[in-house]
Amino acid sequence: xxxxxTVSIARHVDPSxxxxxxxxxxxxxxxxxxxxxxxxxxxxRPGVDSTQWHMLYRFDSPESLEAWESSAQRRWWLDSxxxxxxxxxxxxxxxxxxxxxxxxxxxxxxxxxAAQPPPRWKQMVAIFLVFFPLSLVANELGRxxxxxxxxxxxxxxxxxxxxxxxxxxxxxxxxxxxAPWLHRGRA
Numbered sequence: 254x255x256x257x258x259t260v261s262i263a264r265h266v267d268p269s270x271x272x273x274x275x276x277x278x279x280x281x282x283x284x285x286x287x288x289x290x291x292x293x294x295x296x297x298r299p300g301v302d303s304t305q306w307h308m309l310y311r312f313d314s315p316e317s318l319e320a321w322e323s324s325a326q327r328r329w330w331l332d333s334x335x336x337x338x339x340x341x342x343x344x345x346x347x348x349x350x351x352x353x354x355x356x357x358x359x360x361x362x363x364x365x366x367a368a369q370p371p372p373r374w375k376q377m378v379a380i381f382l383v384f385f386p387l388s389l390v391a392n393e394l395g396r397x398x399x400x401x402x403x404x405x406x407x408x409x410x411x412x413x414x415x416x417x418x419x420x421x422x423x424x425x426x427x428x429x430x431x432a433p434w435l436h437r438g439r440a
Contacts, residue, residue, distance in 0.1 A: 256425035257292060258318045259311045261344045265304050270337035274306070277334050284326045285310060290317025306338075371435040379431055383423040387415055 266274050282294050294310035312318040321327055371379075391411045399407045428435065 256429045257311055257313050258315050259309055260318065262308045264306050264308060265339045266306050267337045268302075268304055273337055277330075277338065278308070280333070281327075281330050282310075284330055285321055287326075288312075288317065288321045288324070290314055291321070375431075375435050379427055379435065380424070382431075383419055383427050387419065387423065391415055 278296060285291050285294060290313040292311040292313055294308070296306055296308045298306050312321060391414065395402075395407050395411055399410070402410075
């Protein structure tokens, strides 16, 4: 079952249009909030004088995200930003990494419902809860079925199987289960 999806977008903003940008961001958030599965949004800037703004928004599933991204409301909103904002890059993230990036500057008034990164020790616990049992299973299967393989080849195969399982299946699942604990006290 697919989990939440975070979209990270870098946009360049005309410095003379900063007030208009703030209003544009608020309007986009208010529109997105009306869509099922919306989990939050926010933005950060590397510095006060930066023309690059990094925006995040998160939906509970790829289907909910698709409904927002293909909507007439979003198209209208994007068209309304023409002339003062230009998209520089876009990245879809799933699982644990979407909210764990520490911003350098945050406008708390506009973060609204966006999740703050959990403390690193909680991130470590979530990763451990996936990595330890998966490592046990992989090592036992390797011992039973691949014992005659050269060690480096056995480890390479194990890592090639474990990495996508952790990244795309198990970490998103565990972070979804642990979300209330991961973000407790970080609003």
